[in-house]
Amino acid sequence: MNSKPENAALLEVRNLSVSFRTVVETSDAVKNVSFDISPGETLAIVGESGSGKTVTALSIMQLLPYPNSYHPSGSILYEDQELLGASQELLQDYRGDRIGMIFQEPQTSLNPLHTISKQISETLIIHRGMSKSDAADRSLELLELVRIRNARERMNSYPHQLSGGQRQRVMIAMAIANEPGLLIADEPTTALDVTIQAEILSLLRDLQQQLGMSMLLISHDLNIVRKLADRICVMRHGEFVETGTRDRVFGSPQHAYTRMLLDAEPSGRSEQPSAAAPVIIDSESVRVWFPVRRGVLRRTVGHIKAVDDVSVTVREGETVGVVGESGSGKSSLALALLRLISSRGSIRFEGEEIQGRKSKDLRELRRGMQIVFQDPYGSLSPRMTVSEIIAEGLRVHERHMTNSEREQRVIEVMNEVELDANTRHRYPHEFSGGQRQRISIARAIILKPKFIVLDEPTSALDRSVQSQIIELLRRLQKNHSLAYMFISHDLAVVRAMSNSVIVLREGLVIEQGSTDQIYDNPQDPYTQALISAAVDLELSSDQVSWVAE
Amino acid sequence: MQDSLTNNHSRFMGMQITPLARRRIDSFRAHRIGYWSMWAFLVLFGISLFSEFIANDKPLLIRYDNNFYYPIIQSYPETEFGGIFEAEADYKDPYVEELIQQNGWIIWTLIRYDHQTVAWNLPSPAPSSPDLEHWLGTDDQARDVVARLLYGFRISVLFGFTLTVISAIIGVAAGAVQGFFGGWLDLLFQRFIEVWSGLPTLYLLIILASVVEPNFWWLLGLLLLFSWMGFVGVVRAEFLRARNFDYVRAARALGAKNSRIIFQHVLPNAMVATMTFMPFTLAGSVTVLTSLDFLGIGLPPGSASLGELLAQGKANLQAPWLGLTGFFVILVMLSLLMFIGDAVRAAFDPRKTEQ
Numbered sequence: 001m002n003s004k005p006e007n008a009a010l011l012e013v014r015n016l017s018v019s020f021r022t023v024v025e026t027s028d029a030v031k032n033v034s035f036d037i038s039p040g041e042t043l044a045i046v047g048e049s050g051s052g053k054t055v056t057a058l059s060i061m062q063l064l065p066y067p068n069s070y071h072p073s074g075s076i077l078y079e080d081q082e083l084l085g086a087s088q089e090l091l092q093d094y095r096g097d098r099i100g101m102i103f104q105e106p107q108t109s110l111n112p113l114h115t116i117s118k119q120i121s122e123t124l125i126i127h128r129g130m131s132k133s134d135a136a137d138r139s140l141e142l143l144e145l146v147r148i149r150n151a152r153e154r155m156n157s158y159p160h161q162l163s164g165g166q167r168q169r170v171m172i173a174m175a176i177a178n179e180p181g182l183l184i185a186d187e188p189t190t191a192l193d194v195t196i197q198a199e200i201l202s203l204l205r206d207l208q209q210q211l212g213m214s215m216l217l218i219s220h221d222l223n224i225v226r227k228l229a230d231r232i233c234v235m236r237h238g239e240f241v242e243t244g245t246r247d248r249v250f251g252s253p254q255h256a257y258t259r260m261l262l263d264a265e266p267s268g269r270s271e272q273p274s275a276a277a278p279v280i281i282d283s284e285s286v287r288v289w290f291p292v293r294r295g296v297l298r299r300t301v302g303h304i305k306a307v308d309d310v311s312v313t314v315r316e317g318e319t320v321g322v323v324g325e326s327g328s329g330k331s332s333l334a335l336a337l338l339r340l341i342s343s344r345g346s347i348r349f350e351g352e353e354i355q356g357r358k359s360k361d362l363r364e365l366r367r368g369m370q371i372v373f374q375d376p377y378g379s380l381s382p383r384m385t386v387s388e389i390i391a392e393g394l395r396v397h398e399r400h401m402t403n404s405e406r407e408q409r410v411i412e413v414m415n416e417v418e419l420d421a422n423t424r425h426r427y428p429h430e431f432s433g434g435q436r437q438r439i440s441i442a443r444a445i446i447l448k449p450k451f452i453v454l455d456e457p458t459s460a461l462d463r464s465v466q467s468q469i470i471e472l473l474r475r476l477q478k479n480h481s482l483a484y485m486f487i488s489h490d491l492a493v494v495r496a497m498s499n500s501v502i503v504l505r506e507g508l509v510i511e512q513g514s515t516d517q518i519y520d521n522p523q524d525p526y527t528q529a530l531i532s533a534a535v536d537l538e539l540s541s542d543q544v545s546w547v548a549e
Numbered sequence: 550m551q552d553s554l555t556n557n558h559s560r561f562m563g564m565q566i567t568p569l570a571r572r573r574i575d576s577f578r579a580h581r582i583g584y585w586s587m588w589a590f591l592v593l594f595g596i597s598l599f600s601e602f603i604a605n606d607k608p609l610l611i612r613y614d615n616n617f618y619y620p621i622i623q624s625y626p627e628t629e630f631g632g633i634f635e636a637e638a639d640y641k642d643p644y645v646e647e648l649i650q651q652n653g654w655i656i657w658t659l660i661r662y663d664h665q666t667v668a669w670n671l672p673s674p675a676p677s678s679p680d681l682e683h684w685l686g687t688d689d690q691a692r693d694v695v696a697r698l699l700y701g702f703r704i705s706v707l708f709g710f711t712l713t714v715i716s717a718i719i720g721v722a723a724g725a726v727q728g729f730f731g732g733w734l735d736l737l738f739q740r741f742i743e744v745w746s747g748l749p750t751l752y753l754l755i756i757l758a759s760v761v762e763p764n765f766w767w768l769l770g771l772l773l774l775f776s777w778m779g780f781v782g783v784v785r786a787e788f789l790r791a792r793n794f795d796y797v798r799a800a801r802a803l804g805a806k807n808s809r810i811i812f813q814h815v816l817p818n819a820m821v822a823t824m825t826f827m828p829f830t831l832a833g834s835v836t837v838l839t840s841l842d843f844l845g846i847g848l849p850p851g852s853a854s855l856g857e858l859l860a861q862g863k864a865n866l867q868a869p870w871l872g873l874t875g876f877f878v879i880l881v882m883l884s885l886l887m888f889i890g891d892a893v894r895a896a897f898d899p900r901k902t903e904q
Contacts, residue, residue, distance in 0.1 A: 340801060366803060373799065378795040378796065379798075380796055381796045382569060383818075427567060427568050429568070
């Protein structure tokens, strides 16, 4: 399947370049990229964010925002038909019929006002000229094909009634409705939880074999690529740095960048703190319940239990990992421990009860506990310089400090997180994602806290940057004997960081114990499913039933 | 090292500004129509601020008996120039003019009438058509139209500015409090605004006009009671949104007080929406004053105003220069404001200038 002759290619892309024009400048997103996809083959384009992989995929469908973007050179032949610069009529014929596409974000890719069967039927009616009832029958078949349970009842659901995984299945059903020759999957599982990701990946692989499609897979995740792809193109700064079969690229990577990507998997272990280390934060049966109110009198009829009876203890120098899928209450737990949302149950910080304290009395304690957020773009105010952002804690807590003393502290902290202190008068938008995350960390540690909540601090970052941030966090922990609560959906990162792990599901603790115990010998079937989905990207058949959608 | 750091700052009119502001200014400049509209508007407004020195029935400067006199700034009795009356000299009186000319000279303003001067020596009965003396003719009370335009334009814009700025301050404050604290406060305030915005402004103005003689401040006060609500919605929405931003959470985790969070973190974001709104509110305020004057329940009788000019044009269809002048001045003024508003909106468009 891997070595088809050149002329039999289904898709031939030659010297494709894409440039974007803005008011001030022109930027080259893709530079002279060439590749082929043979019938039935899966080609993966791997690269970090901003490498141009999505732009490449969108140019095949000619879906870029023209004329702000244009192609200085290139040709895209699909079954010997030139698509680059083709007429709208011709492109509409190809889109959705011969080339299907699935996007990353299943939330926004479906129209919220139409039922899913109507949305699947639409493409059948347009391209196949089917009647409404035929199209409805066919969409039922398709929903069954993408393994939606109780497809007949689900037909008339609206997108908001489905879970993220189900929506992505509907998207796949739409993309394959006309049995396209080529399916473009742009980060198809990035927005999904690991257990669902495993299922979607096996679905894609089965469908491809069943329908004999070719697939162009766009991903930043090497594990997914290893699972699905026949051939791999590694992309960086708009160029292919390496192209080869899967076994060749993973077995003997030629380019330094590929090797760097492969080595970037989080590794190592956190140091074990001594058992006598003082307890920094200690909580007992913390609950975050949001009341559900109904009726004219707004009576409370029930509660959404975001966090239900969770007890955690974090010692000096220790890292407690919190894992769970989206909506499991990880972030709510963290925010509750820092008293950023209201909760019940006892929370003691260095032995002092902080639950029920007035916000005024709490302010002094805040210097001891800090938080680093996931989104490196949203967590820094775009209107403040880096030095202002980092120094904010000092302005709040060390009011007597002179400007030069404050400046001195900012420089020290920036050096500590390996940022160039000369850049402190710049604004956040001038920094990369990884650098911004370092700024967030600097802001958190400038007050020399005892306890830091790390809420998915590496999830928005590329793998190679991730491992650097983890190194930094480990070093800071060692130097300052920090207590961390490390929240992540990424089990590999949690394993590399944590001494003990809490597995959360729907607000409840499923399993709690030392890292090795949880990873090597999980007791609960849910934990087992989670770990096998994350590590092998695969679920056994009895685990599938665990991932009730 | 210090030098390389300060180089990163942009300056605008001597002030240090953030790169975000720099991009916005650049984007505003790139909007050519809006940019030139702003200059045209500022020039027109600047000229109108000095109306007294352009259109006045008093001379700019008098030289008499080797002394300088400044009649616009200071009033002099006729006896000063050898006349008979103790009252202020009437410089339009040929007798007074002659007295001065005998012993010195006079520099007149460009237009020798102010907005209330009645021209007695008209060639035809008022309203007289445009001629060399009266460039746009006179109105039905024989007052020079150019002079009235200058003064009328000035008061319209000043009224609009004052109304817009004060309503923005009140509206932003109200929206900020509602959006930031939310809950019952927000709920009560929202209901109050719904009821309050249902009150008929026009009838209140008519009632007011029958009780007191409305002047600039009465009108401003009454319109202010209602115009601030336009800003509440956007600001409140911005605050509700920004409350949950990570950087606001981070500030809270650092122990920052509410006041610091509001002024340092949230308000700058909310101001974007307000700034975008402002030129359009300004245009709206000008229109409101004009229409009140047109209806005769605006500024006191005799004051120069664009609405009053339109009303005269309607009453004197045989004198089309009145109506046409009013129409074109309002057209140009509102168009300029709209173009400026468009450019401001483009400049604050996050898709263009953020990231």
